Amino acid sequence: MQKFQVLNSPVVAFPINDIDTDQIIPARFLKRIQKDGFGEFLFSDWRYLEDGSPNPDFILNHPQSQGASILLAGDNFGCGSSREHAPWSLMDWGFRAVLSTSFADIFYNNALKIGLLPVQISPENSRKLFQTFQSSPNTTLTINLPLQEWTVSESLSSHFEIHPFAKQCLLDGIDQLTFLLSFEKKIAEYEVSHGS
Amino acid sequence: MSQPQTLFDKIWERHIVSQQPEFPTVLYIDLHLVHEVTSPQAFSGLSDRGFAVRRPEKTFATMDHAIPTLPRSLPVEDEQAAAQLERLENNCREHGIEVFGMDSDRNGIVHVIGPELGLTQPGQTIVCGDSHTSTHGAFGSLAFGIGTSEVEHVLATQCLLQSKPKSFEVLFEGTLPEGVTAKDMILAFIQKAGVGGGSGYVIEYRGAAIEQLDMESRMTICNMSIEAGARAGIIAPDEKTFSYLKGRPFAPSGEAWDAAVEDWKTLPTDEGAQFDKSFNIDVSTLEPMITFGTNPGMGMPIIGTIPELNHGLPAEKRDSLEKALKYMGLEAGQPLIDKKVDVIFLGSCTNSRMNDLRAAASILKGKRISPEVRMLVVPGSQTIKRQAEEEGLAKIFMDAGAEWRESGCSMCIAMNGDQLKPGQYCISTSNRNFEGRQGQGGRTFLASPLTAAASALTGKVTDVRNIYASG
Numbered sequence: 001m002q003k004f005q006v007l008n009s010p011v012v013a014f015p016i017n018d019i020d021t022d023q024i025i026p027a028r029f030l031k032r033i034q035k036d037g038f039g040e041f042l043f044s045d046w047r048y049l050e051d052g053s054p055n056p057d058f059i060l061n062h063p064q065s066q067g068a069s070i071l072l073a074g075d076n077f078g079c080g081s082s083r084e085h086a087p088w089s090l091m092d093w094g095f096r097a098v099l100s101t102s103f104a105d106i107f108y109n110n111a112l113k114i115g116l117l118p119v120q121i122s123p124e125n126s127r128k129l130f131q132t133f134q135s136s137p138n139t140t141l142t143i144n145l146p147l148q149e150w151t152v153s154e155s156l157s158s159h160f161e162i163h164p165f166a167k168q169c170l171l172d173g174i175d176q177l178t179f180l181l182s183f184e185k186k187i188a189e190y191e192v193s194h195g196s
Numbered sequence: 197m198s199q200p201q202t203l204f205d206k207i208w209e210r211h212i213v214s215q216q217p218e219f220p221t222v223l224y225i226d227l228h229l230v231h232e233v234t235s236p237q238a239f240s241g242l243s244d245r246g247f248a249v250r251r252p253e254k255t256f257a258t259m260d261h262a263i264p265t266l267p268r269s270l271p272v273e274d275e276q277a278a279a280q281l282e283r284l285e286n287n288c289r290e291h292g293i294e295v296f297g298m299d300s301d302r303n304g305i306v307h308v309i310g311p312e313l314g315l316t317q318p319g320q321t322i323v324c325g326d327s328h329t330s331t332h333g334a335f336g337s338l339a340f341g342i343g344t345s346e347v348e349h350v351l352a353t354q355c356l357l358q359s360k361p362k363s364f365e366v367l368f369e370g371t372l373p374e375g376v377t378a379k380d381m382i383l384a385f386i387q388k389a390g391v392g393g394g395s396g397y398v399i400e401y402r403g404a405a406i407e408q409l410d411m412e413s414r415m416t417i418c419n420m421s422i423e424a425g426a427r428a429g430i431i432a433p434d435e436k437t438f439s440y441l442k443g444r445p446f447a448p449s450g451e452a453w454d455a456a457v458e459d460w461k462t463l464p465t466d467e468g469a470q471f472d473k474s475f476n477i478d479v480s481t482l483e484p485m486i487t488f489g490t491n492p493g494m495g496m497p498i499i500g501t502i503p504e505l506n507h508g509l510p511a512e513k514r515d516s517l518e519k520a521l522k523y524m525g526l527e528a529g530q531p532l533i534d535k536k537v538d539v540i541f542l543g544s545c546t547n548s549r550m551n552d553l554r555a556a557a558s559i560l561k562g563k564r565i566s567p568e569v570r571m572l573v574v575p576g577s578q579t580i581k582r583q584a585e586e587e588g589l590a591k592i593f594m595d596a597g598a599e600w601r602e603s604g605c606s607m608c609i610a611m612n613g614d615q616l617k618p619g620q621y622c623i624s625t626s627n628r629n630f631e632g633r634q635g636q637g638g639r640t641f642l643a644s645p646l647t648a649a650a651s652a653l654t655g656k657v658t659d660v661r662n663i664y665a666s667g
Contacts, residue, residue: 016516074512
């Protein structure tokens with residue numbers, strides 16, 4: 001997993017609530033057996049027109065979105081399916097962080113597992129951020145994971161919460177499976193004591 | 197004297213391998229269910245690192261999401277789906293995992309066959325790379341969906357890192373009126389709680405109205421817990437649970453059965469146990485439900501009218517509703533009764549079990565569906581398919597003009613060619629009505645099997661209670 005320390009980037013401001021995993025990555029793309037290449041299908045049904053050409057009205061296709069690695073989304077981001085293909089497609093497109101007032105549980109956990117940082121923001125800050133990025137699209141946002149802070153300017157900045165363990169994994173680029181495997185002895189003990 | 201515990205507390209505690217304040221809990225997983233869509237990259241990850249599956253005998257696989265529901269003798273035409281199915285077959289063979297493949301008479305939707313085979317048992321921790329894993333909570337197990345990375349974790353270690361969710365008590369009291377089913381109960385709850393209302397919680401469904409439900413209805417309720425954002429949904433095991441499981445292929449038997457039942461009887465929530473939040477619903481006030489929008493929370497009684505845009509809704513809810521109605525081609529303030537529909541889908545891990553088919557068949561018996569609709573009936577498993585054929589239900593559906601299919605997820609997720617054309621309206625007994633869920637541009641109305649069957653007769657959104665009234 002790629003390490004995450006400090007990220008400064010333009011922001012794709014997408015003011016839609018309840019963006020579900022079927023929109024992030026429609027089911028027909030889940031038949032692939034590879035882990036990479038899902039960025040092409042991100043928001044596919046909104047992003048492309050019927051003839052397959054890019055929808056000029058969709059924000060990801062706007063020039064100022066190119067190179068952005070932060071997504072600012074509406075409430076309840078990532079609701080629906082457990083498909084990890086959803087954070088895969090976001091990361092493959094180029095995002096490394098998503099800001100929202102709330103995340104669906106499974107999406108939140110899946111994102112952390114692969115190094116996509118979900119940052120929970122207050123409703124008030126959500127409104128201010130959308131106002132800022134919609135009026136000045138070239139503004140950038142900095143996320144400082146060690147300090148657990150995001151900043152646009154002196155007057156627009158906040159602390160964010162993250163479980164210390166998830167934070168450490170991101171900072172060090174550690175895959176959680178390595179950590180789990182270190183419990184081999186305890187797992188074996190559990191199995192013996194539970195007649196497994 | 198120890199603190200009174202909830203059912204959830206008890207299961208959680210029993211499965212702790214390691215608990216330290218600075219890390220999530222290491223939780224042991226009793227049963228790992230696998231299907232073809234969320235497992236390939238997990239198995240590849242495992243082989244890349246040279247690991248074996250730790251407990252293949254606790255791992256069971258099925259093929260359900262992308263398989264065609266056409267006759268099994270036909271080849272799978274979709275090359276990607278065929279490759280994915282073959283990959284699962286190979287992975288299972290390599291690791292010694294039992295797989296109920298397309299030619300197995302035990303094949304079916306993962307959350308249908310788990311209980312059917314007696315794999316799902318009270319007090320267990322059960323995971324699967326699928327959000328409707330919450331279904332198994334109907335048996336008093338802690339069952340939840342996981343992503344592909346976590347599938348890999350469980351394959352390698354039989355454990356997961358989990359922070360303990362909070363607990364949410366949902367009390368259903370009263371007596372269900374005629375024509376109102378478990379599907380309507382859960383749609384009503386999601387409408388009231390919202391699609392994020394259960395986020396961060398494990399819901400325990402309790403109360404007289406839950407105790408009255410049979411196991412299949414309890415599965416319908418727990419299945420849709422995820423649509424309220426909950427981590428899992430759970431119902432205490434009781435005599436109905438034990439009776440359902442007794443004699444099933446993977447259930448304990450003989451002395452082991454007796455010992456298991458004694459243990460299971462200790463699981464229900466203790467008197468005086470505390471929940472982090474609580475919600476009450478009187479089911480006697482419920483009516484058949486239908487969704488009108490593009491998430492399962494956008495629902496209403498079938499005889500209701502779609503909410504007005506300016507009725508005190510906060511700005512962002514108004515925007516969401518407006519967007520949903522635009523996609524659905526509906527107007528605020530409009531009723532849905534008598535709305536013409538194009539397709540009826542009876543299937544999915546929510547409602548494709550025997551009682552769902554029996555309920556629909558009771559409405560369709562001796563009648564013909566409207567010539568203006570296409571109806572697909574997809575049994576949840578091969579076992580259900582056989583039983584429905586023996587009971588004459590399949591004949592009722594076919595005589596009525598519906599298509600009787602092989603088992604699979606089918607039009608719930610529309611990965612296998614069973615899908616809506618753009619703009620088509622479908623009354624579906626499945627669990628999600630997101631934009632494009634059942635096919636790009638497809639428009640889903642979620643409802644119960646009774647509502648689906650009643651509407652199939654008329655070709656329009658229909659209140660099943662009118663069918664009862666007219667006899």
